[in-house]
Amino acid sequence: MWSRRQFLEGMSTLPFVGGLIGGGELVGTASAAPRAGRDYFTELGVRPFINAAGTYTDMTASLMPPEVMEAINYASEHYVMLNDLHDVVGGRIASLLQSEAAMVTSGAASAMTLGTAAVLTGKDRQKIGSLPNLADMKSEVIIQKAHRFGYERAVRNTGVRMIEVETPESLERAITWHTAMMLFYNNNNSEGQIPDVE
Incomplete structure (x- = not known):
């Protein structure tokens, strides 16, 4: 089992951290292919662009790979107890990272808020x-x-x-x-x- 210090030190080597704070590789380009159907952005008057900057929240972060979209679509058709889902998914991620615990957040800002709250309160x-x-x-x-x-x-x-x-x-x-x-x-x-x- 890793200590909190080892976990935090190890975080700097993980590729996804760069995406939380800017820069890094472009992710998810596989889903950038045009799709048939409704063009929501045109309807809303918002112009899509080619992202040559990287993973930035204000540029809609990253595109979703097909396997992520498949999981999202699957989840959108079923009801589950959200706390149970969070616990199981967090446990799986923690196991993969060999960390004490893990949690999926809605993005960089919520991860920083929740991480700070965890430091302040523990359990x-x-x-x-x-x-x-x-x-x-x-x-x-x-x-x-x-x-x-x-x-x-x-x-x-x-x-x-x-x-x-x-x-x-x-x-x-x-x-x-x-x-x-x-x-x-x-x-x-x-x-x-x-x-x-x-």
């Missing part, structure tokens, strides 16, 4: 129920000034306060009993004074 149901009231809980997230980015709002949704640092020394001073976690934006690694290896 304590009382703490879970009291979010975003962080009384008697760790309530600070340390971030480098050069690593501030739009998605940090997803972290702040949990009620935490962002503590901005610039140097290794200021980072060490910022760590207190109130520190819940440190938020590191890999895309800006070269811009900060504290490299990821530290």
Whole structure:
């Protein structure tokens, strides 16, 4: 069984993480072929484009491969208890990743909110129920000034306060009993004074 630290360290090597925060390879091009039938985007006055940038949420993230669409279509025709489905799918993903647990989210922002909530509360149901009231809980997230980015709002949704640092020394001073976690934006690694290896 991996420790939380090993799991988080291993996350940086997974190919899908790049898609959560921008950049990376274009995914799902197999579904980009034109289809017969209704053209919803034309009806709505929205113009499709060729994505040469990568997996970005505001560009509808990625296209769905046929096997994903098959699963979506299958699920759209059946009722199940959603919590049971989440548990089983999360368990399967955790097994594949050799991690303690896993959860499917609706995207990068919700993953960051839920991940931060998990750090704050663990499995304590009382703490879970009291979010975003962080009384008697760790309530600070340390971030480098050069690593501030739009998605940090997803972290702040949990009620935490962002503590901005610039140097290794200021980072060490910022760590207190109130520190819940440190938020590191890999895309800006070269811009900060504290490299990821530290």
